[in-house]
Amino acid sequence: MGQPRHKVVVVGGGTAGWMTAAAIATAIPSSLASVTLIESEAIGIIGVGEATLPHLKRFNDNLGIDEASFMKATSATFKLGIEFRNWGQQGDAYFHPFGDYGVENHGVDFHHFWRRLAHDPEVGAFSTYSVPVMAAAAGKFKHPETNGERLANSYGYAYQLDATRYAPFLRTLAEARGVTRIEGFVVDTRRHSETGDIMSVVLDDGRELEGTLFVDCSGFRGLLIEQALQSGYTNWQHWLPCDRAVAMPSEARGATAPYTQAIAEANGWRWRIPLQHRMGNGLVYSSQFMDADDATSCLLGAVSEPELATPRQLRFTTGKRTRMWHHNCVAIGLSGGFLEPLESTSIYLIQAAVEQLIAHFPLDDDYAAERESFNTLLDLEFTRVRDFLVLHYVATERDDTEFWRYMRHLDPPDSLRERMDLFCRSGHFNEYQQGLFLRPSWLAVMLGQRLVPEHYDVRVDAIDPGQLKQRLCELKARIQNAVQQMPDHDHYLRAFCQERAA
Numbered sequence: 001m002g003q004p005r006h007k008v009v010v011v012g013g014g015t016a017g018w019m020t021a022a023a024i025a026t027a028i029p030s031s032l033a034s035v036t037l038i039e040s041e042a043i044g045i046i047g048v049g050e051a052t053l054p055h056l057k058r059f060n061d062n063l064g065i066d067e068a069s070f071m072k073a074t075s076a077t078f079k080l081g082i083e084f085r086n087w088g089q090q091g092d093a094y095f096h097p098f099g100d101y102g103v104e105n106h107g108v109d110f111h112h113f114w115r116r117l118a119h120d121p122e123v124g125a126f127s128t129y130s131v132p133v134m135a136a137a138a139g140k141f142k143h144p145e146t147n148g149e150r151l152a153n154s155y156g157y158a159y160q161l162d163a164t165r166y167a168p169f170l171r172t173l174a175e176a177r178g179v180t181r182i183e184g185f186v187v188d189t190r191r192h193s194e195t196g197d198i199m200s201v202v203l204d205d206g207r208e209l210e211g212t213l214f215v216d217c218s219g220f221r222g223l224l225i226e227q228a229l230q231s232g233y234t235n236w237q238h239w240l241p242c243d244r245a246v247a248m249p250s251e252a253r254g255a256t257a258p259y260t261q262a263i264a265e266a267n268g269w270r271w272r273i274p275l276q277h278r279m280g281n282g283l284v285y286s287s288q289f290m291d292a293d294d295a296t297s298c299l300l301g302a303v304s305e306p307e308l309a310t311p312r313q314l315r316f317t318t319g320k321r322t323r324m325w326h327h328n329c330v331a332i333g334l335s336g337g338f339l340e341p342l343e344s345t346s347i348y349l350i351q352a353a354v355e356q357l358i359a360h361f362p363l364d365d366d367y368a369a370e371r372e373s374f375n376t377l378l379d380l381e382f383t384r385v386r387d388f389l390v391l392h393y394v395a396t397e398r399d400d401t402e403f404w405r406y407m408r409h410l411d412p413p414d415s416l417r418e419r420m421d422l423f424c425r426s427g428h429f430n431e432y433q434q435g436l437f438l439r440p441s442w443l444a445v446m447l448g449q450r451l452v453p454e455h456y457d458v459r460v461d462a463i464d465p466g467q468l469k470q471r472l473c474e475l476k477a478r479i480q481n482a483v484q485q486m487p488d489h490d491h492y493l494r495a496f497c498q499e500r501a502a
């Protein structure tokens, strides 16, 4: 067999590096591309990033990964969504579920029907019309039934996993599929004198590794995309000023919640991510409003379980690489950009970049069109996540600290302002056709943070209010009944990992 057309060199062996290597080795024929991954144990991986989105299941499925084995290997738990505390006002709580609310009727979204009768106490809160919200509150979980009735498949789920275990799990799989791993420290790159493309990377022991396509998964340092190619960085800190985190694992006590928590604090917010063997904790904050010592005290004061390690400080600059695919180098993972982990989007953004790289994989050396298309799509992904994150801050009524007053009066991106205005007036959205986040997610956060539309869809008035109320109450009862019959998350999880893991 001849040489493959592309020699893909992945620099970095964190979650991004091994997701990229495993996916390319699985999807791209070896006649078209070989894959080599270089990583340095001396540097290590970032090792935070434990909450994910439902899309990860598809990624694993495409790699042929057995779900129970993956969950056992990464000490993962099931995740039905995120509980937000203290965001609209202190004392508030709402849930962003992975699933839809109610049922659509004659092409009109459910929330319009609810909105018409929202004042009626028997109709109750919007959240009571969601299976995953009610299941999470009751600590219940079971897999959605793909062929079951509407309520049984009205939700999806993600995982909370040990971030240090997913990359090694993928490494075993990727190496079995032909990926060559090199332990080494990259110190330099050689570029083509005319095109400027990267031709090779140089290791500290003098070895030189040639490639035709380079994937920069080197983390925040952006070794190839920035240090070598100076792609530039679009900084979004004026909209998302949190630029620090302090992370600390603790023991897990009590029942394992099937959800992540994001608890707003005086100068940022705190995560709680339950795994099988421990709890992930962290505080995200802005260095403009809080220093590292205060952040550490705030975290230590809030975590009641015994600590398993000393708190670790992390720094980041919110934004994205201006061109994630520049010359013959694609930046995936933290090297491509970072948006704070409020909605657990980083691993999703890795997945989106890997899937788009595979969909746009160059068949020959002339791939400028593929590169442009990739960059446009990734821009869209990042921008949409950015807007959704900013929503959590600007849709607040908190004014108890300088941080919250700043966030509350922030001028949001135009794209977000337009969405908020339209929703507040009519309850409508300009629906995204793909990507993150779709209508139920926006509804959860907007209604959860007290943005209630002034009007509802006029078609709702065609239904008699008495009949509508009866239908809503029946639906609510069916949801309660469905949730009651679900098993406890803890019980289901342990049985699933013990009995089903290959």
Ligand code: FAD
Pocket (backbone or CB within 6 Å): 011, 012, 013, 014, 015, 016, 017, 038, 039, 040, 041, 043, 044, 045, 046, 047, 048, 049, 050, 051, 052, 163, 184, 185, 186, 187, 217, 218, 219, 220, 221, 223, 245, 247, 282, 314, 316, 332, 333, 334, 335, 341, 344, 345, 346, 347, 348, 350
């Ligand atoms: P890294 O893990 O930093 O890996 C970089 C790799 O590059 C390493 O293997 C290193 O050895 C290698 N390397 C670097 N320089 C060299 C060199 N010179 N030579 C050779 N090798 C080199 N994501 C989520 O999806 N959910 C979350 O809940 C979440 N929470 C987060 C919380 C915080 C505070 C932060 C900062 C991030 C969080 N993330 C989260 C993001 C998530 O951690 C990352 O997206 C993910 O771990 C991918 O990291 P990476 O592989 O890009 O980089």
